[in-house]
Amino acid sequence: MDLSIGDDGLARPAWASVHDDLREYYDTEWGMPVRDERGVFERLALEGFQSGLSWATILRRREGFRRAFAGFDVEEVAAFGPADVDRLLADEGIIRHRGKIEATITNARASIELRDEQGPGTTLADLVWSYRPARTPMPVVAADVPTTSAESVALATELKRRGFRFVGPTTMFALMEALGVVDTHLLGSHRRGTSGVWSTDGFPVAEGHTPS
Template identity: 55%
Template sequence: MTETDETASAIAPAETRSRPDLLVGDDGVARCSWVGTDAEYQRYHDEEWGTPLRDDRALFEKICLEGFQAGLSWRTILLRRPAFREAFHGFEVEHVAAMTSHDVDRLLQNAAIIRHRGKIEATIANARATLALAQPLSELIWSFAPPSQGRRPPHTLSEIPAVTAESNALSRRLRALGFRFVGPTTMYALMQSAGLVDDHVAGCWRAADD
């Protein structure tokens, strides 16, 4: 299917336009309503959120950024992601693990990122914990993915949980391995963004099954 064909096939039917959990954009495409009208958020929803991610560096970045997001909106983090990448050496694990207390003090002066000492220190600690793993980070994370067979997309946003048994288990495991800012809610957000679960609501063009 060409890009044009895919876009055409995503045009929302009339009955979709009245559902509060969906938002039909100017392009006629139905998306999860949390996207709003922000172009970058829309791109993130269409291209990243819920797409299976198995790259170790990218997963490490997501773990760290989800930790920075705690108490904030994801849009805040997304808009600052280029600055985070610059500050943390592209989230290359070896480089982040080598950062020192002097780097922490320097980043606390960087207004382009979230200046939170605990979260900055957690990013460095998470890099060191990643290097100490006995298996690839992606293998560890995906071992906690819930079964997808027979799973239907949520019909409303209210059906989407904040915490699951799997995110609790992943959180406990990562904490035992020395990771920080990896609570159960944060880890469920990771599972959503990295595609371990598909929480696009029914009717959204990205939903796995309508």
């Protein structure tokens, strides 16, 4: 089943059963809906930095990233200039990768342009959530969990068109998982269907209803 039963009797996937910090992240945050612009921007940035690395590496530097990137305030990050890039390249609390640092700043500016272009109430979060599928995957084992989807390919294409960087289909699928846009918790996991967005059998939950 690729599930591990913890000392608390709860079933989790192997990746969330190795360390306490990963277990806490899985139990309380991963896959829960995030719908605000700052929250989505933060996770977009972290998923970009995670590319080629383990999620544990990023998670353990998360507070460092928040300090370095002004709490992921879109307006503040969009105003970063060359001196800020140099500062970030010297910051041992984050991943010091020039391309990813510059992409995060570019993506903040693109988020503002998106907001300005589409009008009040339309943000990066709105755009990402508009690619929610009609049904979410039903993985039994880890090998059943996809790494991309038609929706993540389409989202990546749209974000690239709008000037975003480090937003490939695989990264966007990981973002959608993290935000709750899709539910890829394994069947049998204690977290399956707990987001309020998806039922345990993979169908959308109507607003105001309790998932089953």
